[in-house]
Structure formats: C-alpha cells, structure tokens
Amino acid sequence: MTTRNWTDARPATAAEWIERAKDVAAVLATDALARDRANSTPYEEVALLKDAGLVTLLGPREHGGAGESWETAYRVVREVARGDGSIGQLLGYHYLWAWAARLVGTTEQIAAVEELYTGNNLFFGGAVNPRDDDLVIADEGDWLVFRGRKSFSTGGKVSDLTVLEGVLEDSGGHVFAIVPSDQQGITFGDDWDNLGQRLTESGSVLVEDVRVPWASAAGYVDKEFRPLTYNTLNVPTIQLVFANFYLGIAQAALQAGLAYTAERTRPWPYGGDNKDSATEEFYVLDAFGDLQAKLWAAEALIDKAGAVLSGLLHAERESLTERQRGEAAVLIAAAKQRIIDTGLEVSSRIFEVTGARATANSVGLDIYWRNLRTHSLHDPVAYKRVEVGRYALLGELPEPTWYT
Known part of the structure; x- marks a missing residue:
C-alpha cells in the first residue's frame, strides 16, 4: 500500500470529510486484494486513517478533533469500506469505542477519555464479546483487576487503547474500562485467519491481572453505577x-x-x-x-x-x-x-x-x-x-x- 501525506487543508465540512474518506478508500483499493491474501497486521492502514484525520472525526474540536456527527461518521465508514472492507470495519468499531465514554461514563470520564484519544490521535479496539464467558473483575480497594479470555477482540495489535468489559465477582455488576493495549497483562492471540474481513485483527485476547483504578470504571460513582x-x-x-x-x-x-x-x-x-x-x-x-x-x-x-x-x-x-x-x-x-x-x-x-x-x-x-x-x-x-x-x-x- 502506498501511503499518502495529507498536506492539503483540513476538511471543514461533513461533505469534505466524506471526500477525504473517498481519497483514503482510493489508496486502500489499489492493493486491497494483495493485502487480504497476505493477511498481515494492518499497521500501515491504521496509520493512513490517522494521517487522514479520520480517527478523530468524532473528537471534540477543542482537542483537535473534527467535532463531526455520527451521521457523517457512518458515511465515512461506508466510503472507507468501499476501498477495503476490513479497514472500514476497524474504523467503525473505533468510532463506537471512542464514543463508549459518552454512552456509559460520567461527565468527568467523558472529558478525560476524549482529551486523551483526540489529543493523541489514538486508535481503539475492544475486547467485548458477549458470547464468551465474561472477564472476571476483582475489587481490590481502589483498584479493579480484570482476568479472563475473549475469543474475539477487533482491533487487536493495531489499537492504542482497548475497551474491556467484565463482571464484578462479588456483586455481578458489569464494568467497562478503557486501558492501554500495549501492556504486559494483555496478550493478543494472532489467531484471526478467517474467510473474509481478514485484516480486522479480530482474534482472541488473554487478559491477565490488568489493573484499573475504580475512578476509570465507566459510569460508576462511589462504586455504584448510575444507569441511563x-x-x-x-x-x-x-x-x-x-x-x-x-x-x-x-x-x-x-x-x-x-x-x-x-x-x-x-x-x-x-x-x-x-x-x-x-x-x-x-x-x-x-x-x-x-x-x-x-x-x-x-x-x-x-x-x-x-x-x-x-x-x-x-x-x-x-x-x-x-x-x-x-x-x-x-x-x-x-x-x-x-x-x-x-x-x-x-x-x-x-x-x-x-x-x-x-x-x-x-x-x-x-x-x-x-x-x-x-x-x-x-x-x-x-x-x-x-x-x-x-x-x-x-x-x-x-x-x-x-x-x-
């Protein structure tokens, strides 16, 4: 894949962002079949999404994001998928997990997560597969400790941040938390070798003693979840x-x-x-x-x-x-x-x-x-x-x- 340096002006409207997505798709389409057959980890493809500004499309403008709507994000995913279905999937899942704090988190958590990922142009993956056994979460005072295995984790090694979801072993309450992907407690299985969508890094993940402060448990205040x-x-x-x-x-x-x-x-x-x-x-x-x-x-x-x-x-x-x-x-x-x-x-x-x-x-x-x-x-x-x-x-x- 030939990468591109995006030296032209940053898109300012939804229509311009969709055109940017079409440009990205054109780059991806040039060798989509060869990359599918190689089934290699799509580091360059995600770098392309980052360089094009698509990763922070939904991020707040004050932190360098585009502040665009989900209506635009869906069109962008569609256009990228025209060039490479796998990369369209990766980007779409990223948008969901980038919005996870807004879906579940407190006002303070939303602000912290959006500043983190938008300001640093970070890419999300997620280890949330409801058909598997839940990750088990131990409550250790000010900390939560996640343990378990998921058979699917879209984003895998190309992600900077991973969304974990598990169940507290004492109360049974579900907890979402966002953690760095590159850490000793997270091991990606490199075992996604399927018929299609081959570049989505959707293989298994092993989570061993991943520690998360209670303050990062999405939507929890004083260890109690506030549902909406x-x-x-x-x-x-x-x-x-x-x-x-x-x-x-x-x-x-x-x-x-x-x-x-x-x-x-x-x-x-x-x-x-x-x-x-x-x-x-x-x-x-x-x-x-x-x-x-x-x-x-x-x-x-x-x-x-x-x-x-x-x-x-x-x-x-x-x-x-x-x-x-x-x-x-x-x-x-x-x-x-x-x-x-x-x-x-x-x-x-x-x-x-x-x-x-x-x-x-x-x-x-x-x-x-x-x-x-x-x-x-x-x-x-x-x-x-x-x-x-x-x-x-x-x-x-x-x-x-x-x-x-």
Missing part, C-alpha cells in the same frame, strides 16, 4: 456501523462488476440475438439494473436510520426515552437485514454477468462476498427480521440486549 436509557444505545450504534460497512462492500462489488463487464466481458455468441458488446446484452442490463435498484433502496434505508440515530446520540443523554431507543433499533434492524440480503446477492450475482473468466484469482471478485458473508454471521439476521415483524404485527419494541 442512553447507555443502551451501544448496540444500535454498532449494528448500524455493520450496515454501513456492508453497504460500502456491496457498492464496491457492484462497481467492480460493472467495470469488469464494460472492459472485459465478451458477448454470448449463441443467443440468437447476438450483440457486439456485453454491455448491450439484455440479461446483463437486466441484472445490473436489478442490483443497482436494490442497492439504492438499501442505501436510502440506511441513511434514514443514520439520521435518526445520530439525532439521538447527539441529544442530551438524559432526554432519551425507551420508545425513541426502541423505534431506532427497529429501523436499524430493518436496514441491516436489507443490506445483508442485498449485499450477498450483489456480490454473488456479479459473476453471472461478468462471466467465467471473472472467477480467476487474479481478478479477485470473490473478496466482496467473502467479506460480507464472514461478518454478516456476527448475529443471526433472522432475529432482526423477527424484531421488525413483532413491531409491525404487535407494536412491540425490542428489549435492549447485547445484540439488540
């Missing part, structure tokens, strides 16, 4: 991150299919209505028209969800109601199921119109399906359809869980 409905926006926020980088991957797949067809696909000479070019073939035009229309529809739904959720995330935390939260979650569930179905269709059907030669490994059209198929298994999409169905049929809002 706003705390439960973490899952809708990350689920919409998923939808946006799925969309970026699907958009890239369609664009790659269109480009290949225009440049290299040969017309079929035995159809009885032979054409001089594949771009004149009826079945080719029909397929691409169908896929483009479906992708535009998914994009519209995702953008609608982004506008709604961004409004909630940037409102006063105390003002969020359970109904607002629930209706946003339903809309995001609808958006996610649509882009999964559409993205998998796009990334598969492009082979029907590009032709047999497009299956060559040197072409690499398989990367889009592999990336979408891998991460879309994060949680069963059937449950997203059920959430929408219960809302439509019964008027029921989904209860907040680790996946809703």
